Amino acid sequence: MKVIVYAVKIINNMGMFDSITCELPLPLNKKEQKTFSNVDWKDKVFQTKDTDCTLSTYVIRKNGKLYGLFVEGKHVRVIPEKEEKKIKKQGKFCWPFEFKEKSRKYKFEKFTGDLYFYDSIADSEGNEWWVEFVGKFVDGVLQGKLKKVEVRFSESAEDIKKNNQEWQDRIEADKKKFHNRFRAFMNKITFNNWRYTWFNIGKVIRKIHKGIGNLDIWINRYVA
Secondary structure (H helix, E strand, O other): OOOOHHHHOOOOOOOOOOOEEEEOOOOHHHHHHHOOOOOOOOOOOOOOOOOOOOEEEEEEOOEEEEEEEEEEEEEEEEHHHHHHHHHOOOOOOOOEEEEEEEEEEEEOOOOEEEEEEEEEEEOOOOOEEEEEEEEEEEEEEEEEEEEEEEEEEOHHHHHHHHHHHHHHHHHHHOOOOOHHHHHHHHHOOOOOOOHHHHHHHHHHHHHHHHHHHHHHHHHHHHHH
């Protein structure tokens, strides 16, 4: 199998955004800097939809240039074909390959346009904020300075805790329902094959249904 650029620069269109970090100081005022005293902005991973949206990773360097992360390597089979077929017959998902990384490095990206990047940030008190910044790039080089688009309060720490507790209570209540308890019990005694058992029963029912259909055709053609 050939060596490919797979990477954190993934070559497909299934992603919805890219990740980006910024080594440049972000345009925050003194009050905002105090609010986010717990945040190391250089390590903070933001999202952006202005690049390729392939779940790739980018970085804005201190010199204002944009770089994309590429990982070179190849896919190697880690599950034998026989074992792969056995797993798939059970109706389970199986990806028999593993990506073996050979090297990774950042490459200069000649991006032109407005690059917006954003994320939800927790402040030192656990409150959640929405922060968004933008930089204008020409051929991969930042023009002027980064600009602040928005720093907006989203949810208090108290509300976050309350919502999380309500969600946990809902999950626990759902687990206590009879059909879920029964399914968990049957899955345990069948060694996690309860779903697979019904998958096979479904296959038998479909075969019976098909056989009855064929019998009906035969009766109407040769008997009736």
